[in-house]
Amino acid sequence: xxxxxxxxxxxxxxxxxxxxxxxxxxxxxxxxxxxxxxxxxxxxxxxxxxxxxxxxxxxxxxxxxxxxxxxxxxxxxxxxxxxxxxxxxxxxxxxxxxxxxxxxxxxxxxxxxxxxxxxxxxxxxxxxxxxxxxxxxxxxxxxxxxxxxxxxxxxxxxxxxxxxxxxxxxxxxxxxxxxxxxxxxxxxxxxxxxxxxxxxxxxxxxxxxxxxxxxxxxxxxxxxxxxxxxxxxxxxxxxxxxxxxxxxxxxxxxxxxxxxxxxxxxxxxxxxxxxxxxxxxxxxxxxxxxxxxxxxxxxxxxxxxxxxxxx
Amino acid sequence: xxxxxxxxxxxxxxxxxxxxxxxxxxxxxxxxxxxxxxxxxxxxxxxxxxxxxxxxxxxxxxxxxxxxxxxxxxxxxxxxxxxxxxxxxxxxxxxxxxxxxxxxxxxxxxxxxxxxxxxxxxxxxxxxxxxxxxxxxxxxxxxxxxxxxxxxxxxxxxxxxxxxxxxxxxxxxxxxxxxxxxxxxxxxxxxxxxxxxxxxxxxxxxxxxxxxxxxxxxxxxxxxxxxxxxxxxxxxxxxxxxxxxxxxxxxxxxxxxxxxxxxxxxxxxxxxxxxxxxxxxxxxxxxxxxxxxxxxxxxxxxxxxxxxxxxxxxxxxxxxxxxxxxxxxxxxxxxxxxxxxxxxxxxxxxxxxxxxxxxxxxxxxxxxxxxxxxxxxxxxxxxxxxxxxxxxxxxxxxxxxxxxxxxxxxxxxxxxxxxxxxxxxxxxxxxxxxxxxxxxxxxxxxxxxxxxxxxxxxxxxxxxxxxxxxxxxxxxxxxxxxxxxxxxxxxxxxxxxxxxxxxxxxxxxxxxxxxxxxxxxxxxxxxxxxx
Numbered sequence: 001x002x003x004x005x006x007x008x009x010x011x012x013x014x015x016x017x018x019x020x021x022x023x024x025x026x027x028x029x030x031x032x033x034x035x036x037x038x039x040x041x042x043x044x045x046x047x048x049x050x051x052x053x054x055x056x057x058x059x060x061x062x063x064x065x066x067x068x069x070x071x072x073x074x075x076x077x078x079x080x081x082x083x084x085x086x087x088x089x090x091x092x093x094x095x096x097x098x099x100x101x102x103x104x105x106x107x108x109x110x111x112x113x114x115x116x117x118x119x120x121x122x123x124x125x126x127x128x129x130x131x132x133x134x135x136x137x138x139x140x141x142x143x144x145x146x147x148x149x150x151x152x153x154x155x156x157x158x159x160x161x162x163x164x165x166x167x168x169x170x171x172x173x174x175x176x177x178x179x180x181x182x183x184x185x186x187x188x189x190x191x192x193x194x195x196x197x198x199x200x201x202x203x204x205x206x207x208x209x210x211x212x213x214x215x216x217x218x219x220x221x222x223x224x225x226x227x228x229x230x231x232x233x234x235x236x237x238x239x240x241x242x243x244x245x246x247x248x249x250x251x252x253x254x255x256x257x258x259x260x261x262x263x264x265x266x267x268x269x270x271x272x273x274x275x276x277x278x279x280x281x282x283x284x285x286x287x288x289x290x291x292x293x294x295x296x297x298x299x300x301x302x303x304x305x306x307x308x309x310x311x
Numbered sequence: 312x313x314x315x316x317x318x319x320x321x322x323x324x325x326x327x328x329x330x331x332x333x334x335x336x337x338x339x340x341x342x343x344x345x346x347x348x349x350x351x352x353x354x355x356x357x358x359x360x361x362x363x364x365x366x367x368x369x370x371x372x373x374x375x376x377x378x379x380x381x382x383x384x385x386x387x388x389x390x391x392x393x394x395x396x397x398x399x400x401x402x403x404x405x406x407x408x409x410x411x412x413x414x415x416x417x418x419x420x421x422x423x424x425x426x427x428x429x430x431x432x433x434x435x436x437x438x439x440x441x442x443x444x445x446x447x448x449x450x451x452x453x454x455x456x457x458x459x460x461x462x463x464x465x466x467x468x469x470x471x472x473x474x475x476x477x478x479x480x481x482x483x484x485x486x487x488x489x490x491x492x493x494x495x496x497x498x499x500x501x502x503x504x505x506x507x508x509x510x511x512x513x514x515x516x517x518x519x520x521x522x523x524x525x526x527x528x529x530x531x532x533x534x535x536x537x538x539x540x541x542x543x544x545x546x547x548x549x550x551x552x553x554x555x556x557x558x559x560x561x562x563x564x565x566x567x568x569x570x571x572x573x574x575x576x577x578x579x580x581x582x583x584x585x586x587x588x589x590x591x592x593x594x595x596x597x598x599x600x601x602x603x604x605x606x607x608x609x610x611x612x613x614x615x616x617x618x619x620x621x622x623x624x625x626x627x628x629x630x631x632x633x634x635x636x637x638x639x640x641x642x643x644x645x646x647x648x649x650x651x652x653x654x655x656x657x658x659x660x661x662x663x664x665x666x667x668x669x670x671x672x673x674x675x676x677x678x679x680x681x682x683x684x685x686x687x688x689x690x691x692x693x694x695x696x697x698x699x700x701x702x703x704x705x706x707x708x709x710x711x712x713x714x715x716x717x718x719x720x721x722x723x724x725x726x727x728x729x730x731x732x733x734x735x736x737x738x739x740x741x742x743x744x745x746x747x748x749x750x751x752x753x754x755x756x757x758x759x760x761x762x763x764x765x766x767x768x769x770x771x772x773x774x775x776x777x778x779x780x781x782x783x784x785x786x787x788x789x790x791x792x793x794x795x796x797x798x799x800x801x802x803x804x805x806x807x808x809x810x811x812x813x814x815x816x817x818x819x820x821x822x823x824x825x826x827x828x829x830x831x832x833x834x835x836x837x838x839x840x841x842x
Contacts, residue, residue: 170427177414177425184412187374188426188474189397195429308376 007140013257013264014144019218021256022152023048023210023227027234028241028248029155029162030206035238036166037199038179038301042098043083045231046105047204048211050075053109055212056222057116059124068216069151069209076208077201079105084200088193091305102231110224117222124220149217151209158206162245175199176243179299182306192306207231229282236285242297251288258284326388327352327482327513328373328404333382335368342368344537345382350482354545355504355514357524359560360534362744362774366517367409369534370484373515374406375399386482400426405480407471409487409517409772415460422459423474445473449503463634465496465800472500476507483507484515487772489523496632501527519774521560525553533563540564564775595659596620597794598644598675598763603653605639607818612636614643615818616653621763621794626785628809628826629798630834636818637798638680641767644796645677646670657763671700674762678769680798682748689741693733694722696740697755729754730780746777753784757793764788765796770804782808806831814838 027048034041041047051072058071079101087094130153132146166172174195177185182192214230215222233255241247258280265272328350335343343365350356358366371377372384375393383390386402393399399406413422424438442455451469459467468488475483485504489497504514504527518524524531531543541563548556599620607613614636621627631637642648643655646667655663657673665673679685687696698707698718707717722736731750733743740748749769756764766785770778785808789795799805805812806826813823814837822837824830 168432169429170424170431170433171429173414173417173421173425173427173433174429176417180416181412181414184414184422185425186376187396187406187408187412189395189400190426190429191395191397 009264011140011143013260014140016260016263017253017256018144018148018152019256020259021252022155023214023218023230024233024237024255025155025159025249025252026206026210026213027231028237028252029158029245030203030210031231031234031238032241032243032245032248033162033175033199033206034196034203035299035302036175036179036243037196038182038299038304038306039083039088039196039200039203040094040098040235040303041083041200041203042095042235043079043101043105044098044203044207044234045227045229046098046102047076047079047083047207048214048227048231048234049102049109049225050079050105051208051211052215052226053112053211053222054078055208056124056215059212059216060122063125065124065128065149065151065216069212072208072210072212072215073205074208076204076206076211078204079208080201080204083204084197087305088196088200091307094303094305106225109222113222113224121221124216127217127220149213151213151217156249159245159249166243166245176299178306179301182301183308186306186308196306207234210234233281233285236289239298240288240292254288255281255284325352326350327386329385329388330369331383331385333369333372333379333384335365335372335377335379337368341537343372343379346534346537346539347382348532348539350513350515351530352481352511352513353508354529355508355516355527357528357531358515358517358534359519359521359524359531359564361564361776362746363536364534364564365537366534367486368537370406370486370515370517373399373404373482373484374408400478400480403478403481404484405475405478405482406484407468407475407486407488411467411471413459413467413470413474416458418456418458419453419462419470420455422470423477425474441477442473445476448476448506449473450499463632465633469496472503480512482513482515484517486517487519488516489518489520497523519778521557521775522553524560525556531556531560533560535564594622594624596622596656597658598796599656600643600650601654601656603643603650603655605643605648606651607639612639612818614639614650617818617820619796619813619820621796623762623794624789624792625811626789626795626797626809628805628812629796629815630802630805630812631800631815631838633800635815637767637815639818640815641677641679641765641796641798644763644765645675647677674760676756676758676761676764678752678756678764678766680767680769680771682745682752683741686752687740687748690739692722692737693726693731693740693743693751694719694736696751697722697725697736700755725751725754744777745772746774746780749773749777749781753781757784757788761788761793763794763796765798767798768800769797770799770801802831802834805834 027044031041031044054075055068055072059065059068083097083101086092086097127149129147130150135146136142166175174185174190178192178195185195186192211227214227219226237248237251240251261280262274262277265277326349330346330348332345332347333343334345346369358369360366368377372379373393375396375398378392378394384393385391391402393402414425420435420438420442423442424433439455446452449469449472453462453466453469459470462470472488489500504516508514516527528548529545531548532539533541543556543559600617603614603617605614612635617640619627629637629640639648643650646665646669650663654661657670657675662670662673683689688699695718698721701707703711707714707721719736725731726733726736729750732747740751769785770781773781782804785795785797797805797809809826811823811825812830812834813820814834815821816838824833824837
């Protein structure tokens with residue numbers, strides 16, 4: 001059991017948790033925005049995957065990780081545009097459309113990958129890491145907390161920013177009203193459709209960046225279906241977080257740890273079948289849902305298209 | 312006096328809103344038929360009409376929720392197209408809707424701030440200042456940092472009125488604002504409206520209560536089946552007595568035919584109820600509460616040591632400002648809520664532990680105030696709703712199999728007997744009007760096995776005609792010997808129907824008044840805690 005407590009194991013585990021948790025954090029925050037506004041965005045898995053593909057291609061061709069994230073955002077938004085037109089504007093069923101978009105994105109990215117990269121499997125160069133001077137030298141804590149790609153720090157900053165936006169700005173009120181009582185928002189002179197559209201597009205951008213992070217920083221390459229349910233974990237995080245960004249982050253860290261156990265066990269030289277380890281994140285989802293699902297509070301208008309009534 | 316007034320004045324200058332031949336069609340319905348109407352600043356303009364007369368459509372067009380198919384709307388002399396609620400607000404038109412349009416999870420002050428530019432920070436300081444200013448104007452005391460969902464309905468409506476006045480509107484539309492208010496609240500609202508009117512605000516006031524129309528209105532317009540059928544101007548209102556105005560309005564609302572005065576009395580529930588012959592003073596109570604208390608979730612009002620007894624044939628009225636424990640009382644009687652302390656006795660037997668089904672078997676029936684939430688299932692047919700409380704039991708079920716022929720036959724019979732206006736017994740009940748839903752509820756609850764009936768606000772939101780029908784059914788039930796508990800915020804209704812009136816305040820029964828000459832005064836004192 002000494003291996004579990006060795007600095008190498010703990011460092012690898014936590015480092016992996018942050019790397020694996022960052023896309024979950026971005027997806028969870030994005031989903032939280034959409035759900036607050038009353039849109040159940042099942043298509044987020046597709047948005048992440050599209051973001052991963054477009055982000056990888058952008059980073060690979062330009063050689064810039066930042067261009068990769070920009071491309072990822074664009075890929076996610078492209079899927080989100082479809083979602084917003086079909087579900088928000090035309091009022092079609094959010095679950096059906098969400099599943100369709102996810103399946104569509106899976107097929108499209110796998111196909112594009114097949115033609116472009118299936119022979120070469122190109123890899124990106126090593127990730128540029130921003131080490132906070134001094135702090136990064138601390139054993140264990142240093143590499144875990146203070147030596148990451150800058151996007152990781154931005155994602156954490158986003159948690160604070162969203163917390164502030166939700167509480168202190170009119171935008172926060174608008175989002176809350178759009179999910180809780182869209183009629184009240186409409187009567188107050190704010191367009192429900194517009195509010196929800198912006199929320200879905202933001203979700204797409206964040207999920208796309210999350211996907212791009214997975215492909216560029218996390219793996220350094222694109223593989224079909226590589227998001228592997230991360231978007232759905234993001235939905236779980238958003239539902240359990242009851243509108244609080246900080247809870248999304250804690251959840252993302254928890255799931256990040258379980259995802260990182262795979263690598264950490266290899267580092268520690270443990271002999272556990274990889275199939276069992278790969279099940280961990282999803283077993284964790286089930287455990288978390290069993291423990292906390294009854295405390296989740298969802299907006300009453302979640303999943304319901306808004307139609308201005310005749311009065 | 313009326314037909315001449317419909318033709319519009321030659322000039323439109325000086326009007327706040329001028330409607331010219333405004334027409335609105337919905338599939339199968341002509342909701343507004345060439346309505347021409349002026350709303351003047353400094354006037355309280357009362358719109359009267361039965362449900363479906365077109366009042367709500369008219370104000371929906373002013374609020375920007377609907378656009379007219381034909382005709383023009385001019386605001387302050389300028390022709391406008393009100394394409395959205397935002398445009399309506401920008402024109403200075405504030406609207407209080409009939410159904411609460413507040414976000415329950417947001418606080419009072421957050422609800423009032425809703426609608427600001429999204430990229431701005433919330434300006435709480437300015438909002439609170441405006442809030443206190445309006446609180447003073449309206450004379451209400453509401454805590455600004457409480458989530459709206461925890462407020463009683465009456466208080467929520469006060470918040471809505473605040474929101475309509477929030478930006479200093481020049482036109483204020485109130486769609487049945489008094490339906491949830493106490494007599495005191497109505498008087499307060501009247502004072503506020505008069506003060507705003509004197510400041511030059513044009514007020515459109517929709518109500519079903521003719522007494523309010525007479526008390527507050529400077530001008531009364533009556534709609535019937537989408538047509539503006541008449542108007543009483545300030546001169547006429549000043550000249551005529553309340554009874555004359557009432558008769559004139561009733562004649563307009565229901566069309567000209569003879570014998571209105573009697574109809575009017577019936578429709579208004581005027582005149583005291585004849586004490587039913589079924590009521591015997593020495594009869595033992597059918598249902599009684601002894602020291603009953605309940606536990607409350609946050610924002611609810613629990614019961615404390617409530618003692619009540621109702622005899623067969625008696626109507627026990629329960630008065631009180633909304634949110635003083637009436638809901639818990641109704642649920643404790645119906646068996647939907649456990650009594651945390653005390654006993655519930657039915658026919659002398661302890662029934663405290665019995666749930667809904669057991670009490671229903673003993674004849675307890677409950678007509679809830681949530682007609683479409685708790686009372687009926689909107690997507691289910693009228694027929695299914697009529698048998699919703701006997702699902703699985705004979706004679707309409709056999710071995711768990713639904714006998715649809717019998718369910719539908721039963722429904723057709725009920726629909727005919729209770730005059731439910733529905734396209735078919737298979738129509739989803741959610742499509743019916745409130746009055747017809749209430750008829751279905753009453754038909755279901757007042758079956759032949761009923762013995763004890765609890766009504767919670769049975770006439771809320773009903774128009775005059777359906778209101779009168781519901782009241783008649785309550786009185787008939789008592790005459791048949793039903794022990795009746797009638798919870799209502801309408802003092803008129805209680806005085807018209809009840810034998811005794813219990814008054815609730817803060818979850819306690821603070822007094823029981825025999826319905827007689829001085830009852831109104833005594834009840835009012837108890838309701839406000841003055842006695």
